[in-house]
Amino acid sequence: MSEVIATYVLSGKSGTFEKKAEGIALGLTVGSWTDLPQLEQEQLRKYKGRVVEINELESDTAEIRIAYPSGNYSNDIPAILTTVFGKLSLDGRVKLTDIEFSDDLKKAYPGPRFGIGGIREKVNVFDRPLLMSIFKGVIGRDLDYLQSQLRAQALGGVDLVKDDEILFDNELTPFEERIKAGTNILREVFEETGARTLYAVNLSGRTATLREKARRARELGADALLFNVFTYGLDVLQELREDEEISLPIMAHPSFSGASAASPQYGVSYSLWLGKFLRMTGADLSLFPSPYGSVALDKKQVLAIRDELVKPDEFNETFPVPSAGIHPGLVPQLIADFGHECVINAGGGVHGHPDGAAGGGKAFRQAIEAVLDGTTLVEAAFANKELDEALKLWGEGAAVSVKK
Amino acid sequence: MSEVIATYVLSGKSGTFEKKAEGIALGLTVGSWTDLPQLEQEQLRKYKGRVVEINELESDTAEIRIAYPSGNYSNDIPAILTTVFGKLSLDGRVKLTDIEFSDDLKKAYPGPRFGIGGIREKVNVFDRPLLMSIFKGVIGRDLDYLQSQLRAQALGGVDLVKDDEILFDNELTPFEERIKAGTNILREVFEETGARTLYAVNLSGRTATLREKARRARELGADALLFNVFTYGLDVLQELREDEEISLPIMAHPSFSGASAASPQYGVSYSLWLGKFLRMTGADLSLFPSPYGSVALDKKQVLAIRDELVKPDEFNETFPVPSAGIHPGLVPQLIADFGHECVINAGGGVHGHPDGAAGGGKAFRQAIEAVLDGTTLVEAAFANKELDEALKLWGEGAAVSVKK
Structure with a gap:
């Protein structure tokens, strides 16, 4: 029927x-x-x-x-x-x-254009969870500041960096300039390290301007778009996904989604909003609060979101991106809960590292490697200075919360 | 600042x-x-x-x-x-x-293009609350059915008729055909009675098609647009308002607004959502649940919505349209609560009248006239058969609820 x-x-x-x-x-x-x-x-x-x-x-x-x-x-x-x-x-x-x-x-809905498989191809990483980090404190800062943050994050070995979702078009770091500067820095890092980092730029502004702006982003060599879909509408996301001239990975931010989904008794469920609908309408990555941090959804809700994103279906899979309150000591728990097909995303847990964002990224990569090798983090920390420092600062597991 | x-x-x-x-x-x-x-x-x-x-x-x-x-x-x-x-x-x-x-x-927000004053000019009524009614049970029905309902409602003396918000583009009554048929019928009624009724057609479909569709509606002579703004986005409403080639009154339906506003502890307030933001972004009319019917908001919330719509401001005023559970016996209460600057909107309270929608419309108009004359409804009912029948069926005040 x-x-x-x-x-x-x-x-x-x-x-x-x-x-x-x-x-x-x-x-x-x-x-x-x-x-x-x-x-x-x-x-x-x-x-x-x-x-x-x-x-x-x-x-x-x-x-x-x-x-x-x-x-x-x-x-x-x-x-x-x-x-x-x-x-x-x-x-x-x-x-x-x-x-x-x-x-x-x-059948009328597109699903993700790239999905987990397509994103993995773009970063050329197939055998581990991906690592993402977020710009920190960039409001009121200039392009130089953004570039140096981006460089540090990329040198730490993160696979994706996203704009802060509260960074809009502004005089100091306009949309097109951010794309150009980001692309340059990441090309430099690639030439130095051979590792490819994608930068998701925040697509913002009036609704009718988004498609043209996204096409322009693609022309300028942007890697991916960050999109605050719930302040626009799911149908707008779907239109961005369907536009062949845009054809960029779309990272859906859960910004404002709590207005409809947070109440236990009213509105919609998070699994429908951040899970099923984001996948149907075409988000390649879906960010949502992890069950460990200070912005806490309960674990059942979070796993229900994940299930909708990756369960067998005619659509490509959407990358689950558990976020908020993530530090390297949580990596074993994250992989236990989300498996390999997730993006580990950290703000404070990267930038707050004693060696800065580059050190933070490395500590995460070391933690991921340890888990895949079947080594405990404590063991791995003997040979990995950055991980050792991270564990000293944040501990293992969810006991210590990271400042967002 | x-x-x-x-x-x-x-x-x-x-x-x-x-x-x-x-x-x-x-x-x-x-x-x-x-x-x-x-x-x-x-x-x-x-x-x-x-x-x-x-x-x-x-x-x-x-x-x-x-x-x-x-x-x-x-x-x-x-x-x-x-x-x-x-x-x-x-x-x-x-x-x-x-x-x-x-x-x-x-200053960057447009406010209503027409507002209360502009809508009053369109229907040429300045000295009383307006009366609106809603198509009833029109899913699965053909154009003839809609036309006869529209005719009955207009003959009853209603000033505005709106599409059911769940009536989308469909084979039996497509958007353009509804506009053409509606315009014809209302012209006929105008020639018969001299009274002008506006028909608000439901603007629906994919986001990127809305502006073109709305322009086409205007070309075809549409009176007004009904818009389920909260399933799209407030910015989309604003873009429709700002488009000079559309330039039609926009009636904002509260459909889905409860997902964000219904919880007492989460989301946004109804006064922000259905009041301030609808006015800022340009709705000429805002529908919201009355405090009397079965879909009940509490009176404080409802009056807070109304205040945002009509308080002194640089924007035109938005017509408050308290809806749901309205019957003629409630008119004194409605006018006491909302004053003259409101649209009295009824579905079942018009269509459920023993003499059909035409009788229902008349009963409402008689009730409005009675209140403005300082007459009680019971007194007015002696000389007004339709009002008398309505009071027998639904009583006075909010004691008896009307089937939606």
Whole structure:
């Protein structure tokens, strides 16, 4: 059947959920049903919402699933969100936890252009988790400052560096200048070390300017785009992904996503927002708070995001990027939780290293190597000065939190 | 000073809010401060976030206000949301309740093109609240069905009719055909009655197609656009407003806004979302749940939305449209709460009338007239058959709820 099935968790009295579910299924589709003449029922049957399942979870909470036939909406995210959660989002305690698309509808979504495989090819690394770091304290700084930070990070052996998501077009470091400067520095480092680092520049500004700006970024040799998708719209991300003239990896930042997803009882689930929808609409990398740091999602939520990004599907896989509060001592835990197919992303855990960002990057790479070799970090620290320093500073595991 | 000041309500322990606020003000701007050399402090001072105010509300909640200098972001909604609530939205229980723009920043936003005054001119009604009704049960129906509903509503004396927000482009009633059919019917009714009814057609589809589609709507003689702005983005609304070739009234639907605004502890406030931002970015009408119906916001929230829409400001006023659960018996209450400068909007309260939508519209108009004349509804019902029937069915006040 051509339809989407939405899953909701809602509050109410035990025994009332069936009626409530039926009310939603009709109210958000054909409006009324039992009072319609037989002939009209026949005509409208293919548009009628259908209660698929009702599970009472606790005395005052139930998970319900409702199917919405595809004849009711155009197959785009705005129309589907309006159908399944437009009015309903305003109607008391109800959370939209999932939307399943029938195969025919799913085909309209692009998924990531590059995905995990494509990003690995770009950095030529296939046998370990990737390492990413973030510019730190770059607001009010000039291009020289950015360049020296970028150089230090790249020399530390990070595979990707991303703009700070709060760095927008500005006089000191305009978008195009950042791309040019970044490209130059990273070419230099490549010539010195043979290692390829990608720089994701923050694509920002008015919505209608984004595509042209992204195309220009590509012309200038940009490696990747960072995008604060949730302050624009998932459909805008999808359009950037679909544009053949852009054709750059897109790193989706979770900025503002908590406004819709953080509440346990309202809005949408993180797994739908940062997981399924980012993958469907074409993010190559999805950043989300790790379960270890100070911006903490619980582990179940985080693993649900990861599952949506990498589970077998017709789309390319999206790289999971657990972020916030990451230091080298957490690498064994990260790899245990996320496997090899993740990007380990650190801000303070790279820049706060006693030897600076280059030392921080090295400490991470040493930690990753140790885990892949089956060595403990403590053992590996004997032969690896940077890792040793990192462990002295931050310890092992999640006990000590890193300043973001 | 050129800045935005964000107001947050957040959870925490009494006595810790000062430190927390300082952490936000720095973390979302220059990163660190006290450990910077004097010279760098001088250079960065104009970018540094500033704690404006901390009010402890209860033992574990505080309202804090933080100023973000304009050098930190481009002056657009996505950049400002990312700055003031990007990372923070993911960081525990925190609600963004307001953003104040300094006058110079505010000037970049268009406000409504028509506003209350412009809409009143279009319908040629200046001395009473306007009346709006909504198509009902139109999914799966053909153009004839829509036309006869539209005709009945217009004959009832409603000033505006809006598409159901869940009606998208579809085979039976495509966008352009709806505009043509609607325009014809309303011209006919105007010739019969002399009353002008506006029809707001639902502008939907992929983001990049909206402007072209809206321009085409204007060419075809459309009266107004309905727009599910929160499934796209506020910046997209602003772009539609700014486009001189569109130049049609925009009716913002609150669809999906609850995902970000419904939680008392997370996300954004309704007054910011459905009030201030819709007005700034250019909605001529803002729909929101009334405090009387079954989709109930509390009255304080609703009046806060209204205040943002009509308070003295450099922008045109946006028409407040309290919706959901409205029947003629509520008109005295509505006018008491919202004054004359509102649009009374009903679905079931128009269509569910014993004499159909035409009777429902008349009953509302009779109720409005009674209130303006200082007559009670019960008195007015003696001379007004439709109002009499409505009161028999739904009563007076909010006691009986109307099926949506």
